[in-house]
Amino acid sequence: MSTDEAARYRLDDCLGGHSPTIHQRALRRIYGEKVAVDIIAGLKKNPVVAVPVVLRRLKAKEEEWREAQKGFNKQWREQNEKYYLKSLDHQGITFKQNDLKAVRSKSLFNEVEAAYAARRPAPHLTVHYELKDRNEAIKILRDCAELLIHHARRQTLYKRPRKEELSSF
Incomplete structure (x- = not known):
């Protein structure tokens, strides 16, 4: 300008x-x-x-x-x-409380139960036999019973009288 x-x-x-x-x-x-x-x-x-x-x-x-x-x-x-x-x-207090609740045995047990209920598992093993006579069926049942008795004897949770009771059953 x-x-x-x-x-x-x-x-x-x-x-x-x-x-x-x-x-x-x-x-x-x-x-x-x-x-x-x-x-x-x-x-x-x-x-x-x-x-x-x-x-x-x-x-x-x-x-x-x-x-x-x-x-x-x-x-x-x-x-x-x-x-x-x-x-x-x-948020530390909240997380600590939630962790304590989640680690309790009741919570863990409920979680395992829920997972089990959701899966509804089938037997681990299914075997089909074509039996020719009754003796073969008895032999197979006896083998299964012996496996169960063997398993019961190896359990550390039960004392000797309970193990014998399971075996006789």
Whole structure:
């Protein structure tokens, strides 16, 4: 702009932007409520003189805020590192209680029972025999009974009288 045009140039309420509040609010944050009113009036009245002054102040404030932000970022990072593990502890009590419940024998037994009920297992082994006579059937049943008796004798859970009782059965 020429000197004559610059002297006649005036800013409106929007201060060269689209919204009157954005720029004015920024100036109020930088200069404070009382001084900002005078600065805004100066920008509207004589922008050639006021704009360079405001621009220097804005650049200085930006540098100041960037430095402050670097310091805050360092503090925030340290605090995040310091309290991160503690932030996870708010659920520790719940997990501990749930783990205790899950590890109890009753819970484990119920879980095994539920799995068993869901599977409804068939016999481990199914063998079909074509028997020619009754003696073969008796021989097979006797072999099965001997296997069961052998298994009962090897159990450490039962005492001798109980094992004999199972064998006689």
